[in-house]
Amino acid sequence: MFNRDRWDEILQALTANWFRTVLTAFGVFWGIFILVILLAAGKGLENGVKQGFGDIATNTMFMWTQTVSKPYKGLPKGRRYNFKISDVQSIRDQVPGLLYISPRNQLGGFRGSNNVTRGLNTGAFNVYGDYPEIIKQDPINITSGRFVNYGDIESKRKVAVIGGGVVKELFTDGEDPIGEYIKIQGVNFMVIGTYSKKSNNGDGEESQKEIYVPFTAFSQAFNYGEVVGWMAITANDDQSITNLKGDVMDVVKTNHSIHPEDNRAVGNFDLYEEFKKINGLFIALQGVAYFVGTLILLSGIIGISNIMLIVVKERTKEIGIRRALGASPWAIRGQILLESIFLTIISGMAGIAVSTGIIFAINKMLEGAPADNDSMFANPSVDLTVVFVALFILITSGLLAGLIPAQVAIKTKPIDALRTE
Amino acid sequence: MIEIKDLHKSYQMGSNSLHVLKGIDFSVKEGELVSIMGSSGSGKSTLLNILGMLDEADSGSYFLDGMPIKNLNEKVAAKYRNKFLGFIFQSFNLITYKSALDNVAMPLYYQGVKRKERLEKALHYLSKVGLADWASHLPNELSGGQKQRVAIARALASEPKVLLADEPTGALDTKTSYEVMELIQGINDEGKTILIVTHEPDIANMTKRIVNLKDGVIIDDTLVEQVKAVAHV
Numbered sequence: 231m232f233n234r235d236r237w238d239e240i241l242q243a244l245t246a247n248w249f250r251t252v253l254t255a256f257g258v259f260w261g262i263f264i265l266v267i268l269l270a271a272g273k274g275l276e277n278g279v280k281q282g283f284g285d286i287a288t289n290t291m292f293m294w295t296q297t298v299s300k301p302y303k304g305l306p307k308g309r310r311y312n313f314k315i316s317d318v319q320s321i322r323d324q325v326p327g328l329l330y331i332s333p334r335n336q337l338g339g340f341r342g343s344n345n346v347t348r349g350l351n352t353g354a355f356n357v358y359g360d361y362p363e364i365i366k367q368d369p370i371n372i373t374s375g376r377f378v379n380y381g382d383i384e385s386k387r388k389v390a391v392i393g394g395g396v397v398k399e400l401f402t403d404g405e406d407p408i409g410e411y412i413k414i415q416g417v418n419f420m421v422i423g424t425y426s427k428k429s430n431n432g433d434g435e436e437s438q439k440e441i442y443v444p445f446t447a448f449s450q451a452f453n454y455g456e457v458v459g460w461m462a463i464t465a466n467d468d469q470s471i472t473n474l475k476g477d478v479m480d481v482v483k484t485n486h487s488i489h490p491e492d493n494r495a496v497g498n499f500d501l502y503e504e505f506k507k508i509n510g511l512f513i514a515l516q517g518v519a520y521f522v523g524t525l526i527l528l529s530g531i532i533g534i535s536n537i538m539l540i541v542v543k544e545r546t547k548e549i550g551i552r553r554a555l556g557a558s559p560w561a562i563r564g565q566i567l568l569e570s571i572f573l574t575i576i577s578g579m580a581g582i583a584v585s586t587g588i589i590f591a592i593n594k595m596l597e598g599a600p601a602d603n604d605s606m607f608a609n610p611s612v613d614l615t616v617v618f619v620a621l622f623i624l625i626t627s628g629l630l631a632g633l634i635p636a637q638v639a640i641k642t643k644p645i646d647a648l649r650t651e
Numbered sequence: 652m653i654e655i656k657d658l659h660k661s662y663q664m665g666s667n668s669l670h671v672l673k674g675i676d677f678s679v680k681e682g683e684l685v686s687i688m689g690s691s692g693s694g695k696s697t698l699l700n701i702l703g704m705l706d707e708a709d710s711g712s713y714f715l716d717g718m719p720i721k722n723l724n725e726k727v728a729a730k731y732r733n734k735f736l737g738f739i740f741q742s743f744n745l746i747t748y749k750s751a752l753d754n755v756a757m758p759l760y761y762q763g764v765k766r767k768e769r770l771e772k773a774l775h776y777l778s779k780v781g782l783a784d785w786a787s788h789l790p791n792e793l794s795g796g797q798k799q800r801v802a803i804a805r806a807l808a809s810e811p812k813v814l815l816a817d818e819p820t821g822a823l824d825t826k827t828s829y830e831v832m833e834l835i836q837g838i839n840d841e842g843k844t845i846l847i848v849t850h851e852p853d854i855a856n857m858t859k860r861i862v863n864l865k866d867g868v869i870i871d872d873t874l875v876e877q878v879k880a881v882a883h884v
Contacts (some may be wrong), residue, residue: 637712648740
């Protein structure tokens, strides 16, 4: 395959008619170009949407209480209940495979009234009583100071980590909030850290206006006792939270005397399931890209096959001479196949090079754009696998394109081939 | 060298079949220079094609150097052609985009000879036909006689047992024809077996034996006194 004469012949055959060769090559070039661009665009969209998820741990569910919908053990339906802090421990004990369980209580919320003051400044913010693990489930970026730690939890320290939006409303420009006190519903908390958070589904502004305080201090300061409002539960990497969800809810139902078949008592949102749905969408999108790209590539390949047929026709006599001189059918076939594969790969490589060049340019442009915009498109790219898949498609298609012409080339008997002019 | 017994060949022409060879018995010994004569349609080219394994007989036997040539698949036929036979055609049949040297080297390429050795050998045969200086020229830069000499060098390059020439002088003027015949006679004098198909009596007279074909049968097979071409040049 790698002998010089063969390549000499291939080059001679292909350069004999430059214009035709280039036109033929363009078909394949265009096919692979479209394929790569489509895959990259799909990837860009995927990256953009997944960026919307931020760094949130996707193997996570959120759980809250609702009203009980079935009477059970003498208790009526329509009953309200609350999670207790003891539920956290019993879930941890009874459901293996969970990574984090973060209980949370919350003040404020949608259209909440002013609840935080500092001097003359007031503001309405979401105040969360949290455990330190929450930062691993719904990451925030600590810009100064630190986040809540277990020391704070155990000593019930009245400390707070506040968002950039809170700093802006409660403090004057240039003032360092660390060590200052803010008053949450009349209780003083010392600011120990500030954070910023990646924009999350367009609520970027809102998510900067949150205050995190230790769960225990929150419960004590605002009289929550044993009550837990909400839980974020993350499963281990080798487990799916969707599979463990039922077990977790069974524990809760047992603890709170809820009918085992009551599906409405425990409200939940399974992030993993949502994530999987979106993932499925992108897999489908990728499938469409491959489908469309390959079909366009196919028309290019038919072009190559067509031109090889003409070349074989034109060279009928030459092939006859070669066979009279002792070229075996396979030598002829191999020659035609190699020509076809060579042409396909060269034009395909050009297609890959140009399309990746364009992707590179687009990436440069996107990098130049403001970083915090909520675009649904980020970092379009193709990985090496795609290039190898494309290469594989090219070699296979080159082979296919050459197969029929090669067969035609040896179908004519040498004696007839010699007679043609 | 060549042994043919009761060779038949017919072609299917639409609904009626054309019986071209009607029982040919024919043998050639090593070192002979034989011309096959006959008017067009006498079956002489068909005979040569069968001898050259480019075509296959319907019935009869053909032995080449003691080997039966029958029911060859294309791969074996190609190998035998390459090893045992050298072809010289009326229209030269050189490959137009290859230099004279590359044309001569072609049979060696299909023998799998290494490039360097191949080109050395090709140059040797090219100088044998007196065209060493034209090695790098393309066929269309050569005259008809030169082209035929390149073709002869190519036929010789694979060191075949038999040379088969189909009207080798058909496309050449008289003077050039005689030059080519002189070359062929010289090669024959070195001991190579050569078969020439021709319809020109003067060319036939330059061989050592004339076989006359008419309507698919041999009507005459005589040894003749060879006329040396050099006398006419």
